[in-house]
Amino acid sequence: MNEIVLFDSWAWWEVLEETPAGRVLSERYLEARRVRVLTVDYTLAEVAAKLARIDRAQDIEGALDAISTADMIPITSQVAALAATLQVELRRENGDASVGDAVMLAAARLHGAILISGDPCYAGQRDVRTS
Amino acid sequence: MARKAREAATEAEVTVVPKRIGGSLAVFLPADFVRREGIREGQSIRVVVRAKGRHPALGLLKHIPYEPFNRHELESKSDE
Numbered sequence: 153m154n155e156i157v158l159f160d161s162w163a164w165w166e167v168l169e170e171t172p173a174g175r176v177l178s179e180r181y182l183e184a185r186r187v188r189v190l191t192v193d194y195t196l197a198e199v200a201a202k203l204a205r206i207d208r209a210q211d212i213e214g215a216l217d218a219i220s221t222a223d224m225i226p227i228t229s230q231v232a233a234l235a236a237t238l239q240v241e242l243r244r245e246n247g248d249a250s251v252g253d254a255v256m257l258a259a260a261r262l263h264g265a266i267l268i269s270g271d272p273c274y275a276g277q278r279d280v281r282t283s
Numbered sequence: 284m285a286r287k288a289r290e291a292a293t294e295a296e297v298t299v300v301p302k303r304i305g306g307s308l309a310v311f312l313p314a315d316f317v318r319r320e321g322i323r324e325g326q327s328i329r330v331v332v333r334a335k336g337r338h339p340a341l342g343l344l345k346h347i348p349y350e351p352f353n354r355h356e357l358e359s360k361s362d363e
Contacts, residue, residue, distance in 0.1 A: 165352035170342035182338040202357055208347055218340035248355050271354060 154186040158260040161198040163268040164191070164219050168199075176283050177268065182222075191222040192231075192259045194252065225259055234258035246273040 159167075159177070166174035167182065181187045196219060200212045227235075235251065235258035242249035242257070253273050260267035260279060267280045274280040297310055310330060312322065322328060 161354065162352045164340065165344075167338070167340045168342070168344040169347065169349050170345045171349060174341065178338045178341045182340065183336065198352075198354065198357060202352060203344075205357065206347065208344075211344055211347070214343060215340075218338075218343050221339060250354060250358055252354050252358065270351065 155181075156188045156190065156263060156265040157181050158190040158192070158225075158256065158263065158265040158267050159195070159222060160192075160256045160267065160269040160271070161195050161202070162270045164195065164199060165202070166270070168215055168218070173270070173283060180283070181268070188265075189222045190225050190259070190263055190265055191219060192256060193224050193226050194255060195219065196224075198252070225263065227255055227259070228262075230262055231255060231259045234262060242273055245276060249273040 159181075163177055167178050168174070181189050196216050199215055199219060203209060203212050203215060225231075232255070235254040238258050239249055239251055239254035242254055250273075253271060256269065257267055257274065257277065257280070259265075265279075267274065267277075268282070269280055270282045297312065316322075320328075
């Protein structure tokens with residue numbers, strides 16, 4: 153494996169909706185050889201919650217199955233501990249940064265992965281890309 | 284759709300000859316893969332077949348009007 157990336161819910165949503173950004177993400181990472189795509193298990197809950205919120209509960213199972221083709225990683229105590237400090241850092245730049253935002257970044261860093269996300273709260277982070 | 288269909292850590296790309304589908308199949312593994320995995324003659328291995336190309340997630344929710352995923356909106360108490 154040459155590259156490790158971590159898709160957050162934003163990245164998966166772009167792929168699921170097949171936006172121009174999503175097509176690039178799929179070709180560059182999901183369909184590529186020698187790229188390992190990680191996803192934090194909490195992402196499954198986020199995508200399911202969004203689908204329920206927009207009254208598309210019937211799409212939840214299929215979407216979660218498709219996302220589960222990635223290597224799922226849990227929120228371990230190391231991820232949680234790093235996320236706690238990262239949220240404080242992220243909030244210095246963006247007051248909206250949530251625990252969820254920090255968990256994604258912490259999981260990516262602990263696995264040596266680039267976080268793929270379009271969330272503006274990651275602006276300026278060295279290891280976050282939108283594509 | 285099968286969950287966890289791929290074994291990323293032990294992946295090798297091989298080509299299936301269509302005329303052999305349905306019968307016995309010889310799989311020629313790349314030499315570097317065989318060395319890396321320590322595969323020896325007569326040893327049983329597990330093979331996962333996954334068609335190359337379009338990822339199953341791509342476009343799965345294309346029928347839903349697009350609005351970007353926003354974690355902050357999702358976590359807010361209001362539905363407005």
